Amino acid sequence: MINRVLNFNAGPSALALPVLRRAQKDLLNFGNEGMSVMEMGHRSRAFSRILESAETRLRRIMALSDDYAVLFLSGGASYQFAMAPLNFYRMHHPVNLVHTGYWTLKAAKEIEKLGELKIIASGEADQFKKLPKLTPDLIDPEASYLHYCSNNTIYGTQWNQFIRQKNTPTIVDMSSDFLSRKIDFHQFDLIYAGAQKNVAIAGMSVAVIRKDFAKNTPPNIPSVFRYQNHIEAQGLYNTPPTFAIYMSDLVFEWIEDQGGLEGLEKKNQSKAKLLYDYIDESDFYHGVAESSSRSKMNVLFRIRDGDESLEHRFVSEAESAGILGLKGHRHTGGLRASLYNAIELQAVAQLVDFMKSFAKKF
Numbered sequence: 001m002i003n004r005v006l007n008f009n010a011g012p013s014a015l016a017l018p019v020l021r022r023a024q025k026d027l028l029n030f031g032n033e034g035m036s037v038m039e040m041g042h043r044s045r046a047f048s049r050i051l052e053s054a055e056t057r058l059r060r061i062m063a064l065s066d067d068y069a070v071l072f073l074s075g076g077a078s079y080q081f082a083m084a085p086l087n088f089y090r091m092h093h094p095v096n097l098v099h100t101g102y103w104t105l106k107a108a109k110e111i112e113k114l115g116e117l118k119i120i121a122s123g124e125a126d127q128f129k130k131l132p133k134l135t136p137d138l139i140d141p142e143a144s145y146l147h148y149c150s151n152n153t154i155y156g157t158q159w160n161q162f163i164r165q166k167n168t169p170t171i172v173d174m175s176s177d178f179l180s181r182k183i184d185f186h187q188f189d190l191i192y193a194g195a196q197k198n199v200a201i202a203g204m205s206v207a208v209i210r211k212d213f214a215k216n217t218p219p220n221i222p223s224v225f226r227y228q229n230h231i232e233a234q235g236l237y238n239t240p241p242t243f244a245i246y247m248s249d250l251v252f253e254w255i256e257d258q259g260g261l262e263g264l265e266k267k268n269q270s271k272a273k274l275l276y277d278y279i280d281e282s283d284f285y286h287g288v289a290e291s292s293s294r295s296k297m298n299v300l301f302r303i304r305d306g307d308e309s310l311e312h313r314f315v316s317e318a319e320s321a322g323i324l325g326l327k328g329h330r331h332t333g334g335l336r337a338s339l340y341n342a343i344e345l346q347a348v349a350q351l352v353d354f355m356k357s358f359a360k361k362f
């Protein structure tokens, strides 16, 4: 029996055991190539097959039309914060942004370096515990684009519905809930996600982009940051993050075995319900995000009214019990359990048991 902890880290985060086992099995000699994926040429036949398989599986999982290109790009979502406005900001057409906390602020700062930004809705007055009210009339039809973050990893809020304007392109940072539920991905023009949360390992972003949209980009931006260059080079504009792509392919295969996004959505709903139901019935713990805005991926909670010394003790006793990653982000404090795709319902049940026995002591 291998000694693995329960890993509720926010990212990088847990990977499914079958994925790790497969990577371990392939490590020294992938598919009889006599070498690992890390050692292969990115233009070799063996690697081309991996890249093609990852793309094909992802397209199938997302039910994606041929109007979209799939890119596996170096660097996490922060690179995309810079890359999106470089490609899509148009002079005197302010980017419209829905501000839901830390990550949208980071995106906003990159936009402001290039041009104008308009925050059309903000959760700041509610300390980002609640998603702001958004109606289509708030969106400027002349905006360069509309920027959203679908799931706010740090504040534990998540959009269930995306308000849009049909003339305004929509860009969404899906880093922490990509592939966690069934949604119509065609409502977006660019979707990006850092891979270390729900896809694979750190160092890569997945970008899914409408081909027509990508064409409209200025040719004079740095080449490696231009989506169209990556599309034209079919993902081999430069050496892509080969091992991360290989890991994604394994994760995508695992997702298909889980019943695709429908299967994962059901599983993720049960996991979140189990934890939130317990938090709600308990007098000792309370949830942070307002119930209508709650994320199924990142569950934020506090002990009593934010008793930091008890929370500190909670984290350290959990660690001793082999339950890791429960400390909240440094910006919010408190506690957080991240329930990404690879977390099993059984792990959440064990967390709830631990929470119950901890609460009983007081």
Ligand SMILES: *Cc1c(COP(=O)(O)O)cnc(C)c1O
Pocket (backbone or CB within 6 Å): 011, 075, 076, 077, 078, 079, 103, 149, 151, 152, 153, 173, 174, 175, 176, 194, 195
């Ligand atoms: C983690 C995260 C990011 C940043 O990802 P990096 O890979 O660290 O650049 C951006 N947006 C959201 C929503 C995230 O959860």
